[in-house]
Amino acid sequence: MTPHDPHARQLPAIPGRHSLLRPKTVTVIGAGIAGLSAATVLAERGVEVTIIESGPRLGGRVSAWPVAEDRTMSRGFHAFFRQYYNLRDLLSRADPDLDRLRPIPDYPLIRRGGPTDSFASIPRTPPLNLLGFVLASPTFPLRGLAHVDLGTALELIDVDFPDSFCRYDGESADAFLDRLRFPEQARHLALEVFARSFFAHPSDFSAGELVAMFHTYFAGSAEGLLFDVPDDDYDTALWAPLGGYLDGLGVRIETSTEARAIGRSPHSWSVETTAGVIDSDALVLAADPASTRRLISTIEAHDDSAVALLAGREGSAGRQELHDWFTRVATQRNAPPFAVLRLWFAEAVAPDRPAFLGTSGFALLDNISVLERFEAGACRWAEEHSGSVVELHAYALADHLAENDLEERLLADLHEVYPETRRIEILHRELLIESDCGLSDTRAWVDRPGVSTPLPGLVLAGDHIRCELPVALMERAATTGYLAANELLGTWRVAGTPIWSPPPQGLLRRGLLGRLRRAKKEINR
Known part of the structure; x- marks a missing residue:
């Protein structure tokens, strides 16, 4: 593609x-x-x-299967970013125009007790997207820039892969974020969410992978942070x-x-x-x-x-x-276990709930999906029952957490984010706990x-x-x-x-400085 x-x-x-x-x-x-x-x-x-x-x-791990009463279950929501060139090329074999992928209009992120960030209106092209995010973000006040470590921040745009993977050998994402000194809410929403999407806690996750994620999806790519999703189950x-x-x-x-x-x-x-x-x-x-x-x-x-x-x-x-x-x-x-809890509600959630919401700072909840917003099978079920199909994710779980406790804590988090779900009857529920993802640790x-x-x-x-x-x-x-x-x-x-x-080099390495560095590398060889 x-x-x-x-x-x-x-x-x-x-x-x-x-x-x-x-x-x-x-x-x-x-x-x-x-x-x-x-x-x-x-x-x-x-x-x-x-x-x-x-x-x-x-x-x-991106499969789906039928459950009772014409419903389906999966291992959880996956975002098909526009940077996924090779995956999209694969899917085009059976869907040449990728008609089965539909765009999600926004990718909101909310920090517990804080405001919601949106990526819908910011530019796609670096560095305008970085500037747009800082200017528009309610969780990243301009005064917060005074506390950011400039040298560490420049590392986010001074990358050259694969060498940049090795640069962070032995350093965790947590340690990198400590060096960066982002404001606490911005730290969670702009970077820690990336680490947890690898099903890992930032203290046990590679800083090199974190920097690569930030580069690929934000600081180094002009494809933007919005994404597509399949129009039906996988x-x-x-x-x-x-x-x-x-x-x-x-x-x-x-x-x-x-x-x-x-x-x-x-x-x-x-x-x-x-x-x-x-x-x-x-x-x-x-x-x-x-x-x-x-x-x-x-x-x-x-x-x-x-x-x-x-x-x-x-x-x-x-x-x-x-x-x-x-x-x-x-x-x-x-990586540690993760959980997917899919709920079939007897009534619909509020109409302004987004298809996907990233969350941070809650007891367990990492994101919420409202499946009838994009998945045909869930949409049919929701129309037939005047209800909603809602999916909750929890990453990097403690091994000892019992299933009942897990469900109760996830539901408590959901009720805090979407209060209307407190009073709605749950007609069906499916809980999946798996621990079969690889861990990109600090080695x-x-x-x-x-x-x-x-x-x-x-x-x-x-x-x-x-x-x-x-x-x-x-x-x-x-x-x-x-x-x-x-x-x-x-x-x-x-x-x-x-x-x-995606571009292997960051913004600082693409212009004259980048050409000089590449020439020096060739001479050294």
Whole structure:
């Protein structure tokens, strides 16, 4: 998809043939965004692809499923930002004009006990958006600028990725925000909300990722902070159509099939599943973070010497390198649990309630969605029952919190934000608690596993996988899926797909200063 931002960067595909000289097979483990992205590019180049998915449907952590009485449930609201170039490119395979995505008119943010911020009227292009936000924001008074640390603030626009990821090794988002000295309300609304969208508490979240998020969505991109959402549940609007497209390419999709172990023979990879063994020339591991670690550990369980030999790393140095990689993978962590509470109310909430509201400073509540504002199925239910379908999110939960307490505290927060919900009967409720997201913690950025691995024919993809581009969440999943497919195709001398990225450099590095710095870097090389 062609970006609106003139500074967006395209990474052209490595030149190669348009088709394979000899048939190739690839197994993709995981039918989330990363796995579907990799499978799409590979199948379009003529690769025979098999997708293995442990769940019953496509979409992974962006899936949706039916519940009783013609209702649907999902793992929660997702914003499809205009910066998600590669995800939008993927979705365009089954929806060329992206008609199934509809714009949300505003992205209000409210701090408990404070006013509401809006992004609807500020300019999209930096630095006008920064100036517009400060001038329009009721939570960021101009007098608050006097307390901001200028040097730290300049770091937000003096970025150059991927180097800027490494700049913050060992520093948490909390520590960075302490250095920044934003006014307290502005700190929560302008930056801490970004950290919690990674399902993490700022004290355990990478400052580099926080800075990248602020750059990608605000300080470095001309796409703006507004976003689109699917016009119906994820399965209906996104994954069923894409699944049909993949079926037309001959992709074999095995849902409700768990991968138990993976192994490598001299000429192929094998995946032991609950339905049997699948052999293929290469493997894309695009499972959730814990499953990725578990499956990689099944490779490590083989004799070290044999695995090192297969990796082309004979000798003690090669075995040590491979051992270090296994260790880096094994020590990655999951983020704390998160909760999604979906409520079907017998009466409608106030008509001025936005489709999506970000919240900060409450006991548990991180955002509220009113689904009938944009989702066709929820709209039908709301019209039939003269009610509303409301979804609540809570990130970075304490492990010991009981479900009843969780629901009560979320409802208490909702009643404070939307007081009319106190008196409305709840006809149905669905609570989901999961803890399967990766954690971008403060350890060195280069220690996170990337798309490439030391084992030929094995590539990784997912939003928990290291990527040199300033992308995150769903877009990192799609981007690493494309990168994984491109790497495999490159080994077969077949051209992959071009990849788009938000601008890798910040405002301070785009003009004359940026050109001088790039020239100095080239000279030093």
